[in-house]
Amino acid sequence: MTVQDLAANYLSTGRIDGLPDGHFIGGRFTSASDRKMESFDPARAEAFAEFSLGTEADMDTAIEAAEKAAKDWARALPSERCRILNNVARVFHENADRLAVLEVLDSGKTLAEAQGDVQSSARLFEYYAGAADKLDGRSVNLGPDLTAFTVREPVGVTGHIIPWNYPTSTFARGVAPALAAGCSVVAKPAETTPFTALVMAELLSEAGVPDGLVNVVTGLGSDVGAKLARDPRIKQLTFTGSVTTGVNVAQTAAPNVTRLTLELGGKSPLVAFEDADPEKVADGAYWAIFSNSGQICSAGSRLILHKSLRDEVLAILTERASNLKVGHGLKNPDMGAINSDLHLGRIKAHVDAAKARGANILTGGDVTTDPDTGKGWFFQPTIIADLRANDPAVQDEIFGPVLSVQNFETEDEAVELANGTEFGLMASVYTRDTGRAMRVAHALDSGQVSVNDYWAGGLELPFGGNKKSGYGREKGWEGLDAYTKVKAITISNAS
Incomplete structure (x- = not known):
């Protein structure tokens, strides 16, 4: 068959x-x-x-x-x-x-x-x-x-x-x-x-x-x-x-x-500098967090944006996320289900706690179901903007379709934010400046770093983490x- x-x-x-x-x-x-x-x-x-x-x-x-x-x-x-x-x-x-x-x-x-x-x-x-x-x-x-x-x-x-x-x-x-x-x-x-x-x-x-x-x-x-x-x-x-x-x-x-x-675990950052293409950054962040419903150890669950890019990138990304269709995986929707009811509850608890702290949730933020059947364990594609470095949504691995957004002004600040969790599995840098890309790649405490394409790489490359990523x-x-x-x-x- x-x-x-x-x-x-x-x-x-x-x-x-x-x-x-x-x-x-x-x-x-x-x-x-x-x-x-x-x-x-x-x-x-x-x-x-x-x-x-x-x-x-x-x-x-x-x-x-x-x-x-x-x-x-x-x-x-x-x-x-x-x-x-x-x-x-x-x-x-x-x-x-x-x-x-x-x-x-x-x-x-x-x-x-x-x-x-x-x-x-x-x-x-x-x-x-x-x-x-x-x-x-x-x-x-x-x-x-x-x-x-x-x-x-x-x-x-x-x-x-x-x-x-x-x-x-x-x-x-x-x-x-x-x-x-x-x-x-x-x-x-x-x-x-x-x-x-x-x-x-x-x-x-x-x-x-x-x-x-x-x-x-x-x-x-x-x-x-x-x-x-x-x-x-x-x-x-x-x-x-x-x-x-x-x-x-x-x-x-x-x-x-x-x-x-x-x-x-992982809480991997996508760092986008002021010279990066906003469309490319938004596309990279979209696939980095919403692939497999965000249930990926190396998911790009943190978007660290230069302040000059913030509004344009988030406008593109929020529109795409809000239009994303969920459904049964065999029907090939944009995004599938959460693996279990237990894990769905964990994701919801993380996002509910962010709401209670007054977080700026741009889209999503709640449990949903397959629109064709009203069944299933699904969570809306969610973007939480303008988070402080110590916010639990930045520090904790949510392991779902939840993107945490931070802002920066200088290269040193970007590196500090990117390295600012207990994880070190994956990171990505978006910039047209090759020298900057190399400097930041070396400065990031991560098992692997990609440049201008979050999922660049392949099975021919070693995969694993630093710090509490293993x-x-x-x-x-x-x-x-x-x-x-x-x-x-x-x-x-x-x-």
Whole structure:
């Protein structure tokens, strides 16, 4: 069935066929547990399926399967890993329509956004397939009497705690480099987005990934997630989520000295100087905050405007935001739903508090629904202007379609405002002055900086944060570092 057929069938019946039942362990779906949890379509605020609530025993079985599979995979020829990962990318492309529809129903995002996520997921496997046979060490010159070199070895069993905002691409950006490096995988998807990880694991098996190499256990973070974090057999743990949960994960894993990659929160600034094109700034800010309904760690949730640009940029941006159409993601509206009722309440609480402080809300500011059905978890595109540096709307990660606007006069003031939160994940600079762009880019305490295009970059570049946005890097060549350990070998040549 085409993506249009799949979407039309679901919208008319409220059902989707062929959903996984149980966990994916050892190359197959296990028997479904009696413990179940409903999975909700955020755009309808209605359950469309059930999935298994895993236990610690389920997670133990998955880790055991991964530990067994890791030994053979670590010895596999790099060229064989390369071949299989390229085959994974092909199988993902062949199943792109099914994955995209599942991504919409799991997360609430638009179909176009989900299709982009699936394509980037396939591309991640292509990229790391090309790295699998190029994980070389280096020769070190210690003089004629010694031969010294380094090798990169797989760390072993890796754990992956997947967030709900990008369940498909975040799964791929951890699993692909882990497999390329020779590691095995145990993944735990978020409770609100269980299905794409299960289907992707099945497709990996179909593409030739050996049994037990990739395992997925669904359930609660307090149960199976905590077990994954504290198990000493996990040699690398990759977590994406909130700062609070990330700290808990780190504390849980600490007694085993488990290697960690933490990609946590963000409150990323788009800084626009007086020479920037107002239309381009407004367009960049629009996509930076309203993509995926603002539910992006690296969303451009702060717009820091030179005072001379303020009125023109905000007039353009407010008009676009007020005309933005929300709706069911399968109908491809401008903006999709908020992932859960719980998170919708959190966004509303942040904005209500700003209203109570007398904030200047230019547009939006409240909960809404799908205009076609009157259902769903949606929040209006919201712009809050002229905020002080210490305002909670500037300092706190709202993680929704809420843009906080600040104003500045000098370059130093702009940098101070941009660096003025506890986060440091993403930043963008808009200016025609190349020298200024370079000065500010170097001055910003952020894991990545773009110039004149907020989402410029790609999966070939490392991604990760500074400060409370986390540590470690995913994507790019640097994404392999978490899954390899370096060994130095020295041979005496003396007779």
